Amino acid sequence: MKGLNLLCCCVASLLLLGTAEEVEDASEPTKRDRSHLESTLKLNEEKPADDVSGVLQRLRKIYHSSIKPLEHSYRYNELRQHEITDGEITSKPMVLFLGPWSVGKSSMINYLLGLDNTPYQLYTGAEPTTSEFTVIMHGPKLKTIEGIVMAADSARSFSPLEKFGQNFLEKLIGIEVPHKLLERVTFVDTPGIIENRKQQERGYPFNDVCQWFIDRADLIFVVFDPTKLDVGLELEMLFRQLKGRESQIRIILNKADSLATQELMRVYGALFWSLAPLINVTEPPRVYVSSFWPHDYHPETHRDLFLKEEISLLEDLNQVIENRMENKIAFIRQHAIRVRIHALLVDRYLQTYKDKMTFFSDGELVFRDIVEDPDRFFIFKSILAKTNVSKFDLPNREAYKDFFGINPITSFKLLSQQCSYMGGCFLEKIEKAITRELPDLLGSIGLGKKPNVLSCDVTGCGETPKNRYRKP
Numbered sequence: 082m083k084g085l086n087l088l089c090c091c092v093a094s095l096l097l098l099g100t101a102e103e104v105e106d107a108s109e110p111t112k113r114d115r116s117h118l119e120s121t122l123k124l125n126e127e128k129p130a131d132d133v134s135g136v137l138q139r140l141r142k143i144y145h146s147s148i149k150p151l152e153h154s155y156r157y158n159e160l161r162q163h164e165i166t167d168g169e170i171t172s173k174p175m176v177l178f179l180g181p182w183s184v185g186k187s188s189m190i191n192y193l194l195g196l197d198n199t200p201y202q203l204y205t206g207a208e209p210t211t212s213e214f215t216v217i218m219h220g221p222k223l224k225t226i227e228g229i230v231m232a233a234d235s236a237r238s239f240s241p242l243e244k245f246g247q248n249f250l251e252k253l254i255g256i257e258v259p260h261k262l263l264e265r266v267t268f269v270d271t272p273g274i275i276e277n278r279k280q281q282e283r284g285y286p287f288n289d290v291c292q293w294f295i296d297r298a299d300l301i302f303v304v305f306d307p308t309k310l311d312v313g314l315e316l317e318m319l320f321r322q323l324k325g326r327e328s329q330i331r332i333i334l335n336k337a338d339s340l341a342t343q344e345l346m347r348v349y350g351a352l353f354w355s356l357a358p359l360i361n362v363t364e365p366p367r368v369y370v371s372s373f374w375p376h377d378y379h380p381e382t383h384r385d386l387f388l389k390e391e392i393s394l395l396e397d398l399n400q401v402i403e404n405r406m407e408n409k410i411a412f413i414r415q416h417a418i419r420v421r422i423h424a425l426l427v428d429r430y431l432q433t434y435k436d437k438m439t440f441f442s443d444g445e446l447v448f449r450d451i452v453e454d455p456d457r458f459f460i461f462k463s464i465l466a467k468t469n470v471s472k473f474d475l476p477n478r479e480a481y482k483d484f485f486g487i488n489p490i491t492s493f494k495l496l497s498q499q500c501s502y503m504g505g506c507f508l509e510k511i512e513k514a515i516t517r518e519l520p521d522l523l524g525s526i527g528l529g530k531k532p533n534v535l536s537c538d539v540t541g542c543g544e545t546p547k548n549r550y551r552k553p
Contacts, residue, residue, distance in 0.1 A: 121395040147514035168238035180304035182273025189373040220257025228253030249285035320359035338379040
């Protein structure tokens with residue numbers, strides 16, 4: 082009898098154990114198919130890598146010989162805090178993730194790279210989880226790199242970050258992952274914006290660091306979810322920093338499958354209502370509505386719509402990767418235009434100062450009058466009239482008060498004096514780079530030829546190749 086009771090207990094235990102396993106299996110969410118992601122990003126294609134070493138070498142030469150001398154001579158880095166390094170010229174496209182805390186930025190990176198349930202995955206959760214700036218890049222094996230090491234390595238493009246202090250470098254981390262997508266692009270995950278936290282509590286200049294990454298990003302994903310649509314001071318400051326970079330911004334409404342259709346429409350409208358005062362452009366940034374994580378979409382939601390939105394975003398990302406060299410050359414040319422305008426303005430300030438100085442003048446008082454009211458001396462208008470500079474490219478007048486506060490006007494030379502018999506004139510060299518050398522380099526990529534080997538049959542003899550991006 083005891084044996085029979087023991088047998089019944091064992092059978093019952095086995096049945097209960099089997100039922101528990103079935104319940105556990107049933108509760109585990111279904112994984113989403115990743116075939117569209119791999120095909121859109123071309124992760125399975127075994128095509129030879131484009132040989133861009135020649136183009137990069139030519140681009141470095143143009144920068145160092147034609148742009149950097151004028152940049153250093155007129156201390157442009159002290160105005161814009163942006164000095165280009167060789168590592169930045171040769172770096173891969175950078176995709177930056179911004180947004181409030183716990184909206185799914187880290188989960189989205191895990192999903193794009195297929196890192197879920199692997200040793201490589203970024204930590205995610207409902208609470209604020211990412212407190213560091215995390216750079217995810219390619220490497221032969223999984224490896225974590227401390228911020229102080231990244232800043233000390235001149236071969237990387239992150240050495241300028243050292244200027245933000247040791248407290249920030251402790252909040253910077255690099256992760257190398259052997260993934261095919263990371264051979265072509267670098268992801269940057271940022272700490273979530275928390276509106277009830279004072280910025281000084283972070284221990285480093287958060288907005289300045291964000292601006293550094295924004296200035297170098299090829300694509301910027303600003304991520305929201307249905308529960309975090311309110312705009313506070315820190316998010317408002319972030320969008321102010323994004324001004325002028327609207328073409329790189331993509332707004333993402335994540336976790337969309339958690340809402341019914343009617344609720345989703347209301348949330349979509351509320352998002353635009355919140356962001357409208359912050360984005361003052363005629364054409365608003367593209368908004369993607371989907372759920373970017375590995376689990377299947379929630380039942381009874383617009384699965385086809387969300388999938389199409391996701392594929393559109395992936396195509397957007399792939400286009401940035403494909404246009405890497407075109408974007409890099411355009412970025413260097415834009416930088417050269419800003420350096421040229423800055424040099425012309427400093428030259429005009431200096432020339433006005435020399436014209437107003439007499440034997441009995443107090444140099445400090447004379448220059449103070451010029452800096453306080455440059456319009457009275459036609460500083461900016463003269464630049465527009467004589468050098469064919471767009472008024473929309475002129476820097477802020479107030480910035481030059483601070484610039485000349487630490488850089489005495491007498492420490493600069495006139496542009497007419499920045500010439501040598503062997504090296505030529507700085508201004509002529511940078512203008513040649515802007516109008517001829519960089520457009521020629523850009524045109525040579527569009528024609529699929531080596532730099533400076535342009536055919537008259539294609540471009541027309543004596544005709545400058547058109548400066549435009551290669552169409553995908």
